[in-house]
Amino acid sequence: MxxxxxxxxxxxxxxxxxxxxxxxxxxxxxxxxxxxxxxxxxxxxxxxxxxxxxxxxxxxxxxxxxxxxxxxxxxxxxxxxxxxxxxxxxxxxxxxxxxxxxxxxxxxxxxxxxxxxxxxxxxxxxxxxxxxxxxxxxxxxxxxxxxxxxxxxxxxxxxxxxxxxxxxxxxxxxxxxxxxxxxxxxxRKRSNSKIIVQLEALLKAHFHTTESAASSLPTVTSLAEGVHLSPSYLSDLLKKETGMNAQDFIHYHLIEVAKNRLLTHDAAVGEIAYSLGFEYPQYFSRLFKQKTGQTPLEFRNKS
Structure with missing residues (x-):
């Protein structure tokens, strides 16, 4: 070479x-x-x-x-x-x-x-x-x-x-x-729509497990690799199609999964955080409140 x-x-x-x-x-x-x-x-x-x-x-x-x-x-x-x-x-x-x-x-x-x-x-x-x-x-x-x-x-x-x-x-x-x-x-809107479907499937597969902790949180880079795009292009594509950049797109789906687990599982907030791929539960609680205006416990108790 x-x-x-x-x-x-x-x-x-x-x-x-x-x-x-x-x-x-x-x-x-x-x-x-x-x-x-x-x-x-x-x-x-x-x-x-x-x-x-x-x-x-x-x-x-x-x-x-x-x-x-x-x-x-x-x-x-x-x-x-x-x-x-x-x-x-x-x-x-x-x-x-x-x-x-x-x-x-x-x-x-x-x-x-x-x-x-x-x-x-x-x-x-x-x-x-x-x-x-x-x-x-x-x-x-x-x-x-x-x-x-x-x-x-x-x-x-x-x-x-x-x-x-x-x-x-x-x-x-x-x-x-x-x-x-x-x-x-x-x-390229039609092909972009197919990419978004693929992204949602990738995230769904990543968070599918409910019995054991996810290995890690999904990243923009890993998501981009999953659909064979560069991180910058993926983020711009999502911004045009959904109004969210790639990181916000990941967070949106992560919070939706978290809400479901908080309402359908008796596990402690820390256990749910680990199952989602968070290394530290406080990071999960901070992100959850940032996106919803409530702590995970407040959301669970009010619902």
Whole structure:
């Protein structure tokens, strides 16, 4: 296995791809003009944000065990420190059709800006490759226009307006991406409904035992793995479909199970807490009161 190439700066990625550095914190690549990476299988991590759109890519990109070949016109967004792999599958015939763009920007660019304080809200930077955004031609054009605006600004001399203009344009692009991700959740509503049914079945199976303590509480990560999604994507999906994020979704079902056990079992509150997977009963009592306004004993005695 080849060692990981760690890219610390925008200059590093420009050197890696043999492109000229126009700004130390931002780079835009036009893949119709740039040479494809010819390194064979390459593993890369970076200290900056990456957004890559391609209608054709001579490299298959893998994130973890998921792969995406971009042939449908997909946008993938990758946050800092995430590991991706480029599998070189060069095809000279298809290479002529290659087009798209890459936007790379370092977190340092965002310091002291409004975008810097809310960049974590753009959760699609934590999505898995298989959850990439599939763009319509109109959406593709809108994002490409934003990238062209960035290219124009990068060709200007750097002055005290540069950061404001670059950051505001990147924020505009990210807001469009948020809109298009929301659209994708809507168009996938039927499949999303099936996922929610699967999630409810997983939680029901987890809490099914009433005779012995559950091994642990269900987590967002374990639930996401159960339906083959990333935790961030799952949480956003649930927020769109139910109004609850993944953690709230788990808590809702946990409290419903707890209510049933409090009313149908004579076991002490501590025993019920252990059976649900709580290591410490006081944590259960605290969560129960937070969600219902009553302690477990108050709920049992009033019902």
């Amino acid at each position: 080849k060692p990981i190439i760690h890219l610390k700066s925008i200059t590093d990625i420009n050197n890696f791809s043999q492109c000229t550095t126009k700004h130390p914190l931002v780079a835009v690549f036009d893949f119709s003009k740039a040479d494809e990476f010819n390194e064979g299988d390459v593993r890369i991590s970076a200290d900056f944000y990456s957004m890559i759109f391609k209608n054709y890519c001579a490299n298959t990109i893998r994130y973890g065990r998921q792969s995406l070949d971009f042939q449908e016109g997909s946008l993938v967004c990758i946050g800092p420190k995430q590991l991706i792999t480029l599998d070189n599958e060069k095809d000279n015939e298809k290479e002529k059709e290659m087009k798209g763009w890459g936007l790379f920007f370092h977190p340092d660019l965002l310091y002291g800006t409004s975008l810097g304080s809310k960049i974590q809200d753009y959760s699609f930077f934590s999505y898995a490759m298989a959850e990439a955004l599939h763009l319509s031609q109109k959406e593709e054009q809108t994002l490409s226009d934003c990238v062209k605006m960035l290219e124009i600004e990068l060709n200007e001399n750097i002055d005290h307006h540069s950061q404001t203009l670059l950051v505001s344009t990147i924020e505009l692009l990210l807001n469009y991406c948020s809109r298009y991700h929301d659209r994708q959740f809507i168009t």
